[in-house]
Amino acid sequence: MKYIDEFRDRETAQTFAELIHAETRSDRTYRLMEFCGGHTHAIFRFGIVDLMPDNLQFVHGPGCPVCVLPAGRIEATIKLAEEHDVILCTYADLMRVPTGKRDSLHKAKARGADIRMIYSPTDALAIAKNNPESQVVFFAIGFETTTPPTAAVLNIAQAIELKNFSVYCNHVLTPPAMAHILSSGEAKIDGILGPSHVSTIIGSDAYKSCCKQYNMPLVIAGFEPLDVIQSTLMLVRQINEGRAEVENQYTRLVTSSGNKKAQALMNEVFELRPQFEWRGLGQLPESALRINNSYSDFDAEKRFEMQEITSSDIKGCICPAVLSGLSNPDACALFGTACTPEDPKGACMVSSEGACAAYYAYGRHR
Amino acid sequence: MSGLDIKNGVIEMAHGSGGRTSATLIEELFIRHLDNDLLRQGNDASAFDVPAGRIVISTDAHVVSPLFFPGGDIGSLSVHGTINDVATSGATPLYLSASFILEEGYPLVDLDRIVASMAKASRDAGVPVVTGDTKVVERGKGDGVFISTTGIGILPEGIHISAERAEPGDAIIISGFIGDHGIAILSSREGLEFETTMLSDSAALHTLVAAMVEIAPDIHCLRDPTRGGLATTLNELARQSSVGIRINEVEIPVRRQVKAACELLGLDPLYIANEGKMVCICPEAAADKLLAVMHQHTLGQDAAKIGIVTEDDAHLVIMQTAFGGQRVVDWLAGEQLPRIC
Numbered sequence: 180m181k182y183i184d185e186f187r188d189r190e191t192a193q194t195f196a197e198l199i200h201a202e203t204r205s206d207r208t209y210r211l212m213e214f215c216g217g218h219t220h221a222i223f224r225f226g227i228v229d230l231m232p233d234n235l236q237f238v239h240g241p242g243c244p245v246c247v248l249p250a251g252r253i254e255a256t257i258k259l260a261e262e263h264d265v266i267l268c269t270y271a272d273l274m275r276v277p278t279g280k281r282d283s284l285h286k287a288k289a290r291g292a293d294i295r296m297i298y299s300p301t302d303a304l305a306i307a308k309n310n311p312e313s314q315v316v317f318f319a320i321g322f323e324t325t326t327p328p329t330a331a332v333l334n335i336a337q338a339i340e341l342k343n344f345s346v347y348c349n350h351v352l353t354p355p356a357m358a359h360i361l362s363s364g365e366a367k368i369d370g371i372l373g374p375s376h377v378s379t380i381i382g383s384d385a386y387k388s389c390c391k392q393y394n395m396p397l398v399i400a401g402f403e404p405l406d407v408i409q410s411t412l413m414l415v416r417q418i419n420e421g422r423a424e425v426e427n428q429y430t431r432l433v434t435s436s437g438n439k440k441a442q443a444l445m446n447e448v449f450e451l452r453p454q455f456e457w458r459g460l461g462q463l464p465e466s467a468l469r470i471n472n473s474y475s476d477f478d479a480e481k482r483f484e485m486q487e488i489t490s491s492d493i494k495g496c497i498c499p500a501v502l503s504g505l506s507n508p509d510a511c512a513l514f515g516t517a518c519t520p521e522d523p524k525g526a527c528m529v530s531s532e533g534a535c536a537a538y539y540a541y542g543r544h545r
Numbered sequence: 546m547s548g549l550d551i552k553n554g555v556i557e558m559a560h561g562s563g564g565r566t567s568a569t570l571i572e573e574l575f576i577r578h579l580d581n582d583l584l585r586q587g588n589d590a591s592a593f594d595v596p597a598g599r600i601v602i603s604t605d606a607h608v609v610s611p612l613f614f615p616g617g618d619i620g621s622l623s624v625h626g627t628i629n630d631v632a633t634s635g636a637t638p639l640y641l642s643a644s645f646i647l648e649e650g651y652p653l654v655d656l657d658r659i660v661a662s663m664a665k666a667s668r669d670a671g672v673p674v675v676t677g678d679t680k681v682v683e684r685g686k687g688d689g690v691f692i693s694t695t696g697i698g699i700l701p702e703g704i705h706i707s708a709e710r711a712e713p714g715d716a717i718i719i720s721g722f723i724g725d726h727g728i729a730i731l732s733s734r735e736g737l738e739f740e741t742t743m744l745s746d747s748a749a750l751h752t753l754v755a756a757m758v759e760i761a762p763d764i765h766c767l768r769d770p771t772r773g774g775l776a777t778t779l780n781e782l783a784r785q786s787s788v789g790i791r792i793n794e795v796e797i798p799v800r801r802q803v804k805a806a807c808e809l810l811g812l813d814p815l816y817i818a819n820e821g822k823m824v825c826i827c828p829e830a831a832a833d834k835l836l837a838v839m840h841q842h843t844l845g846q847d848a849a850k851i852g853i854v855t856e857d858d859a860h861l862v863i864m865q866t867a868f869g870g871q872r873v874v875d876w877l878a879g880e881q882l883p884r885i886c
Contacts, residue, residue, distance in 0.1 A: 180804050189869045226870015404868050520878030541872040
């Protein structure tokens with residue numbers, strides 16, 4: 180398949196793997212954080228781990244949009260769907276994420292709430308147009324990749340004066356999360372495989388100050404397996420040479436300044452929240468977006484006077500440590516026993532991009 | 546006779562009442578299409594002679610959305626699905642029963658198409674529907690049409706095909722390209738329409754199975770990888786036989802269009818449903834002659850050996866990836882959901 184097979188070529192992968200084996204020094208370890216769930220998924224799905232030397236370890240980062248959404252926000256959404264009788268539109272991954280009370284959107288749907296899985300925010304807009312008698316709410320989540328599409332539908336909704344459509348905005352920002360992980364230093368990482376699709380929007384320059392401040396090598400890496408393995412080699416070389424630069428492996432899509440049009444659209448519709456709770460990372464200042472005043476008519480938090488709900492994660496779940504790069508999923512007492520994809524206790528087991536799901540689905544033979 | 550207005554009519558509650566209206570529906574729609582000697586007798590039960598051997602029975606409820614999809618519809622699917630389930634035992638399917646749950650308001654013209662398609666599938670397969678039943682539920686309490694079919698067949702002496710018989714060293718064969726049905730269905734599902742030339746692979750596999758059993762009576766396991774796809778079927782077989790399974794990604798036949806659609810939607814072809822494929826586990830010594838026979842059959846011409854059975858107390862299915870690594874191929878958890886980004 181064109182544009183896919185080229186990036187999954189076995190022989191090229193072997194060549195990169197041999198270089199990595201040859202160039203890694205035996206007197207040290209290489210702890211590399213793959214920032215995105217997409218990377219984690221590729222590492223396990225294609226068996227990249229098998230091609231790496233023993234002293235090179237992948238540490239999993241927080242870049243899984245479903246995983247970092249705090250359970251309280253899902254509880255608030257369930258409440259909205261059940262108490263206000265709205266049509267709630269959501270991305271499919273969110274349906275099974277458990278709250279601290281072991282509830283989920285899936286269960287709420289089974290109880291009778293009108294919750295619909297959509298593939299794009301424009302689907303939610305179409306549902307609103309087709310159901311003028313109902314209030315339609317789009318449960319918007321994700322990093323900078325999924326933010327411009329949300330901005331675009333808000334833009335359209337305002338232009339056509341759609342009265343029955345609103346957005347529950349949960350969009351979060353990548354650089355503050357990265358800065359948080361690096362500032363604590365607990366994860367003890369030597370380099371970062373940087374976000375790929377996020378970087379198409381925000382550009383590679385967005386990480387410069389953070390990497391400089393914490394002296395951290397970073398390579399923006401695509402999600403195909405050859406992208407990941409080539410980026411790994413680039414990181415090994417930076418580490419060996421004592422460099423701490425922002426390098427871009429994903430040049431076929433990422434530029435230094437990103438997608439200006441998408442950025443302008445985001446700036447028109449959203450503003451920074453003073454702080455936002457991340458599952459695993461806690462409250463982070465200026466790390467998320469909310470709908471600004473000129474679009475406030477479409478803000479579900481205002482329209483339905485939604486209250487913040489703080490909820491605890493399920494006891495024993497170490498998703499917070501996994502999302503911060505402090506623990507691997509198999510260190511969790513619940514992993515594979517009490518917590519499985521069929522009966523997930525934490526968000527990292529639900530999302531296909533979650534590290535626990537990747538370990539469970541692809542890596543149990545190790 | 547009052548007659549059935551197939552062109553403009555819809556299903557009414559009276560069509561399931563058992564009265565004259567029911568009789569008209571049965572006579573003018575169901576029997577008109579599915580006609581055969583046994584059905585025409587109009588008894589509540591059909592009686593027939595059976596050849597020597599063990600009797601095999603299997604039942605399957607069919608719900609599919611949309612009811613009509615590229616390459617088939619719920620009518621043909623309900624025939625193929627049950628014939629295939631009977632065939633997985635190595636048996637020759639003989640007869641089918643069919644019960645219909647119809648929703649009030651469903652257009653008769655669409656029901657007519659469905660039953661006509663069912664009749665064609667049944668005639669083509671040589672497996673008649675010899676008894677049936679119809680019920681009607683109120684509008685909003687069904688999804689147009691549900692069809693439940695049961696099939697019986699005869700298993701000759703000496704055939705013992707069963708999911709717990711896989712042994713370490715056995716070869717694993719798939720009868721052709723995987724994922725066609727699921728992708729054809731997805732492409733026509735509301736909210737996700739995308740253009741593709743993919744057709745469902747829905748087909749009756751009993752003649753293929755007959756040819757396989759004839760050349761290799763010692764086949765250990767047969768199973769049609771429907772819901773949950775190839776991955777789920779292999780996991781079921783590994784667990785039931787208390788073995789491990791190793792497959793090789795590059796050997797698994799997947800069409801380019803299916804790969805592309807899966808890439809786009811964040812799905813894995815291994816978990817996509819099939820309705821015209823068979824997984825076969827057989828002694829390694831029988832694999833080549835089986836493949837040769839399968840390649841002669843239109844429904845097995847793309848058959849491939851994809852792996853082997855191993856000893857493994859954890860009963861894992863492990864895949865050698867095309868990329869050069871290894872990974873577990875797990876059971877499908879919940880339903881396969883498209884990824885967010």
